[in-house]
Every structure is written in structure tokens, then in C-alpha cells.
Amino acid sequence: MALSHLAASASRSSSLLKPLSSALSLRRSISGDNSPLTVETSVPFTSHQCEAPSRSVETNPKELLTFFRDMALMRRMEIAADSLYKAKLIRGFCHLYDGQEAVAVGMEAAITKKDCIITAYRDHCTFVSRGGTLLEVFAELMGRQAGCSKGKGGSMHFYKKDSNFYGGHGIVGAQVPLGCGLAFAQKNSKDETVTFALYGDGAANQGQLFEALNISALWDLPAILVCENNHYGMGTAEWRAAKSPAYYKRGDYVPGLKVDGMDALAVKQACKFAKEHALKNGPIILEMDTYRYHGHSMSDPGSTYRTRDEISGVRQERDPIERIRKLILSHDLATEKELKDVEKEVRKEVDDAIAQAKESPMPEPSELFTNVYAKGLGVESFGADRKEVRATLP
Numbered sequence: 001m002a003l004s005h006l007a008a009s010a011s012r013s014s015s016l017l018k019p020l021s022s023a024l025s026l027r028r029s030i031s032g033d034n035s036p037l038t039v040e041t042s043v044p045f046t047s048h049q050c051e052a053p054s055r056s057v058e059t060n061p062k063e064l065l066t067f068f069r070d071m072a073l074m075r076r077m078e079i080a081a082d083s084l085y086k087a088k089l090i091r092g093f094c095h096l097y098d099g100q101e102a103v104a105v106g107m108e109a110a111i112t113k114k115d116c117i118i119t120a121y122r123d124h125c126t127f128v129s130r131g132g133t134l135l136e137v138f139a140e141l142m143g144r145q146a147g148c149s150k151g152k153g154g155s156m157h158f159y160k161k162d163s164n165f166y167g168g169h170g171i172v173g174a175q176v177p178l179g180c181g182l183a184f185a186q187k188n189s190k191d192e193t194v195t196f197a198l199y200g201d202g203a204a205n206q207g208q209l210f211e212a213l214n215i216s217a218l219w220d221l222p223a224i225l226v227c228e229n230n231h232y233g234m235g236t237a238e239w240r241a242a243k244s245p246a247y248y249k250r251g252d253y254v255p256g257l258k259v260d261g262m263d264a265l266a267v268k269q270a271c272k273f274a275k276e277h278a279l280k281n282g283p284i285i286l287e288m289d290t291y292r293y294h295g296h297s298m299s300d301p302g303s304t305y306r307t308r309d310e311i312s313g314v315r316q317e318r319d320p321i322e323r324i325r326k327l328i329l330s331h332d333l334a335t336e337k338e339l340k341d342v343e344k345e346v347r348k349e350v351d352d353a354i355a356q357a358k359e360s361p362m363p364e365p366s367e368l369f370t371n372v373y374a375k376g377l378g379v380e381s382f383g384a385d386r387k388e389v390r391a392t393l394p
Helices: 061-086 101-110 124-129 134-141 175-189 207-218 264-281 308-318 320-330 336-359 365-369
Strands: 037-040 046-048 056-059 116-118 195-200 223-229 256-260 284-289 379-381 389-391
Touching (some): 056 264, 061 134, 101 124, 101 223, 101 264, 101 320, 175 223, 264 320
Parallel strands (some): 116 195, 195 223, 223 284
Antiparallel strands (some): 379 389
């Protein structure tokens, strides 16, 4: 990441991502420092049918330290989930996000909780960036009552309506039309908010995506389609699945932007630009060039279709946490030891949350029948003991 000089700009970065738990315990009282700082993105943006935003991103020490802590927490959380899965405390599907953390934190820094986010099944970190707790994460992963979906959704179905996070969807590409539906509601409510509908490169060839994009463009909906391109749809490389892997151009008549998805500040700048565009002109596509360190899911070792050298090369050259670490150190915002202390704090937070989640009970058998039908619509449930559900016509 190329660095620029300190800027004495009068404007200040807005919509900062709140720390996910306790405040940073650095020796210097810098966590509240909002002194403006200008940083240049790692690579230029590449645009389609629009002008690219500036590479110069406004930030400040508080935001950079928050980025570091939040991404370190997300990384540790996903590594812990790996261990819990291998210990058979997490069952079923489990898709991890380590490597892609910059997309979650950068996006959140550019928007507000009134804006909507909807994503696919790699959803743990997005849920946390929306304000979800570690306890809710681990309890849901282990199928416990304290989970964000009461232990009934599991890894693929995280949800937080009070922060406008609408999942967590297991059907490939199905969340995109739903996201465009959210944008339709936003346009009608005229509340100046947008929806970010996230999907992977593996879902980019889905017909429903293009149908939803078409009607969003017809109606100028404030929909931002975000392709998290980690370059492998399950075990299939993008070049084997897509004749045109330039996903930001796939909208044809819809503008697009290619972004370094391993650079949190680039993501922030792109999402800020996209929100402004969508509110004025309708939909836009963002392609986040990112990378997952784990396999597609916990059943995939992730090393049969790519080399270990490829994975280690990305870790060494593009890791989003290391980029922020180097930026913090180069500007003398913290010492190596202080950042190590933050990582130790994060590890303890994760361990404590896992211990709490293990104490949470499993859902009651009667929960099998709840949250299936909307109440008051002529549907009656007789309870788990009779295992009978009867629908009545209004």
C-alpha cells in the first residue's frame, strides 16, 4: 500500500466502524484521535461506464486502529470456528471468511446501519461487522439457543434485522433478487439508503442475478451488487467457469468498478462512491478482488485445485491485516508490542465467547415449529408433541 503525506484537510472521515467489543488498550491515548490522514490505495480502481473515484482516501488513527482490531478479531473467530468444526462441535456446512475481512470492515466504514446488507453463506464476519456479538456467532454455529437465529440457522443463516442484515443464504445467488427487493422498498420509502447485495464469482453466472439487475436498472433502484471475487467457485477457478471474468463489466449497461478487496481503505472508498452513485443513478456493480485462505467449506481442504505456494504468496503480499499493520507502524500510531497485545486481547475475547456459547442450551423440541409460518395468517401449530401442523383457509 503506497502511503501519502499527512493531510491537513478540514473534512473528516464519517461513518466509522465501531469497535466490535472493548476499546483498544494501547499505552498512548490515540484511540480517539481523529487527526486527518490521507492514504493512497494499493492499486488504482478500474471503472466501467463511470468515472473512477480518487485513490486518495481520508482516514485517521482511530479508524486504522479499529480496522486492525476488527479484522484481527474476525480472523481469530474464523480460525476458532475451524477448530470447533474439527472437534465436531460445529456440524453441517461451514464456510469461513479469513482472507476476505477487508471487504466487511471497509464496507461498514462507508455506510450506516440504516443501509441494508444481504449476502450468501460466507456470512460470519459480515454479521459481526453489522454489530453481532461473538457469543451469537459461536452459539449459532454450535446450534445453541443464544445464537443469532436461535441455533436453528447454523453457519449459513446468520441474521440481524435491527441492523438491516438480512442473511445468510444457502441457495447460490438467491440473495441477489432479495437484495434488489430491499432496494425497491428503500426507493419507495425515499429514506436515502441503499442495499449491498453480496455474491461470489461462483454465483456470477446465475440467470436470476441478471434478471434482478435488469429490473433494478429499469427502475433506478439503489442496489449495489458486490461480487466478492475470491477466484474460485468451490473448486473451480474463475477462468474455467466464466468466459468473461471481468465481473465489474458484466452489467453491460450498468456501471461497474473493480476494487482491491484486500485493501480496507480501497473498499471503503469504493463503497462510499457506490452509495452516492446508487442514490442518484441506480444500480452499480463492485467487483472485490479478494482471496479466501480456507477451502470453499470445511469439507474442502482447499489445496487440490490451487498450490500452497499460491496461498502463502497472497498471505505474504496482500494480507489485509498485515497491510493495516504496516500502515499503523509506518505512521507511528502504535508499536509492534501494542499491536501484539491487541491480538492477545482478541484471542481471549474469542475464547471467552466460545466458553459462554458452550453453556447455552440446545433449542427446545417445540422450536421445530416456530418461525415457519407468519402468525395470524390462518396457520395453526399444535406443538411438538403431536408433530402436526394444520393450515386453515382465511
